[in-house]
Amino acid sequence: xxxxxxxxxxxxxxxxxxxxxxxxxxxxxxxxxxxxxxxxxxxxxxxxxxxxxxxxxxxxxxxxxxxxxxxxxxxxxxxxxxxxxxxxxxxxxxxxxxxxxxxxxxxxxxxxxxxxxxxxxxxxxxxxxxxxxxxxxxxxxxxxxxxxxxxxxxxxxxxxxxxxxxxxxxxxxxxxxxxxxxxxxxxxxxxxxxxxxxxxxxxxxxxxxxxxxxxxxxxxxxxxxxxxxxxxxxxxxxxxxxxxxxxxxxxxxxxxxxxxxxxxxxxxxxxxxxxxxxxxxxxxxxxxxxxxxxxx
Numbered sequence: 164x165x166x167x168x169x170x171x172x173x174x175x176x177x178x179x180x181x182x183x184x185x186x187x188x189x190x191x192x193x194x195x196x197x198x199x200x201x202x203x204x205x206x207x208x209x210x211x212x213x214x215x216x217x218x219x220x221x222x223x224x225x226x227x228x229x230x231x232x233x234x235x236x237x238x239x240x241x242x243x244x245x246x247x248x249x250x251x252x253x254x255x256x257x258x259x260x261x262x263x264x265x266x267x268x269x270x271x272x273x274x275x276x277x278x279x280x281x282x283x284x285x286x287x288x289x290x291x292x293x294x295x296x297x298x299x300x301x302x303x304x305x306x307x308x309x310x311x312x313x314x315x316x317x318x319x320x321x322x323x324x325x326x327x328x329x330x331x332x333x334x335x336x337x338x339x340x341x342x343x344x345x346x347x348x349x350x351x352x353x354x355x356x357x358x359x360x361x362x363x364x365x366x367x368x369x370x371x372x373x374x375x376x377x378x379x380x381x382x383x384x385x386x387x388x389x390x391x392x393x394x395x396x397x398x399x400x401x402x403x404x405x406x407x408x409x410x411x412x413x414x415x416x417x418x419x420x421x422x423x424x425x426x427x428x429x430x431x432x433x434x435x436x437x438x439x440x441x442x443x444x445x446x447x448x449x450x451x452x453x454x455x456x457x458x459x
Contacts, residue, residue, distance in 0.1 A: 170310035177306045177315060178222045181322065184299055185214040188292055195288035199336075204285045206265060206351075207292065207332045210325055213258050220247050220254075220314070245369045247314040252366035255324055259358030262328065266351035286340070289333035296326035311445060317365040324358045371406075378404045378411050382443070386413060389442050395419055395431035397456045410447035413439060421455035428453045 189211040196204030268274065300322040307315035331354035335347025377383065387402050401416035417435060419428050432451040439449045 170312060173306055173310050174312055174315050175222055177303055178219075178318065181299055181303060181318065182215050182219070184295060185211050185325075188295060189215070192288045192292060195284045199283075199285035201285040201332075201336055204288055204332055204336065206262060207289070207325075207328050210258050210262070210328045211292070213254055214321055214325055216254065220250050223247065245313060245373045248317045248365060248369035251314065251317040251321060252362045252369065255321060255358055255362035255365065258328075259324070259355045259362060262331075262351050262358070263355030266348035266355065269348040269351075270345070285336050286333065289329050289336060292329035293326050293333065296322050296329060300326060313368060317368070320361045320365055324361050327354050327357045330354065376406055378406050382411070386415075386439055386443060386446075389438050390415055390417060390435045393431060393434045393438055395423070395427075396435065400454050401452075407447070411443070411445050413446055413449045414452075415439070415449065416452045416454055418454050418456040 189208050192204055192208035192211060195201070196206075196208055300319050303315060303319035303322055307313075307319055331347075331350040334350040335344075338344060338346025338350075383402060383404055386404070387399050390396060390399055390402075396417045397420065398418040399415065400418050401414070403414040405412050415435065417432065419431055423431075432453050436449045436451050440446055
């Protein structure tokens with residue numbers, strides 16, 4: 164687990180790489196769409212342009228979340244990443260909706276019958292986009308997991324949605340080349356549904372992180388075992404965890420020998436505190452309460 168400063172640097176670097184790639188793809192796909200008279204490729208270029216905007220959101224979100232705690236935000240700023248994640252989900256939803264609406268218009272108005280295969284450059288652009296965006300998805304996803312960044316993870320799925328959009332464009336352009344132009348709007352509708360699914364998953368993840376809930380059972384079990392290993396801890400009376408952004412807050416009550424002095428019991432509590440924080444980098448704060456062990 165990396166520290167906040169390193170996480171900010173990694174997220175910024177990944178987002179800048181993504182934005183540079185999106186700018187290049189946008190220009191290439193727009194050029195290919197115009198030369199080939201392909202509405203699908205021009206729409207795909209617009210989708211890539213939205214990724215540039217999302218990259219900016221990620222950078223801002225990560226930088227805000229990495230700020231130190233202050234008097235107005237004593238628990239830190241981690242939830243700013245969740246806000247960025249929600250904004251990305253909305254951008255995805257709007258992009259998917261725009262694709263779906265245009266596809267439905269094409270079908271109901273019969274505009275798809277005017278589609279024709281003009282130039283292989285559109286096919287080349289679609290294939291290039293699929294390969295590049297899939298590579299960007301894995302590059303971003305791996306780094307998001309490395310720094311445990313929800314907004315960067317959402318950005319990775321945005322790359323995947325763009326790759327899916329390019330698959331739709333490829334099917335549509337290929338369909339026009341084979342004499343089946345209706346495949347383009349049908350493929351776009353399917354891709355619209357895929358993008359909606361990604362947007363929903365991203366939004367749900369952000370909401371789960373915004374609302375306090377406990378961490379997974381495996382992590383709680385490990386935290387409990389870590390505390391039980393400290394000499395002087397006779398039992399764990401209570402363990403509560405809550406996820407705050409991408410950090411975990413822990414409240415733990417330990418039972419110690421009632422004959423111990425206050426100073427000795429306090430020393431045991433400090434050891435538990437340090438052991439949990441040192442052993443679990445995602446844990447930001449630990450509150451340890453000492454109870455006298457009551458013999459049955």
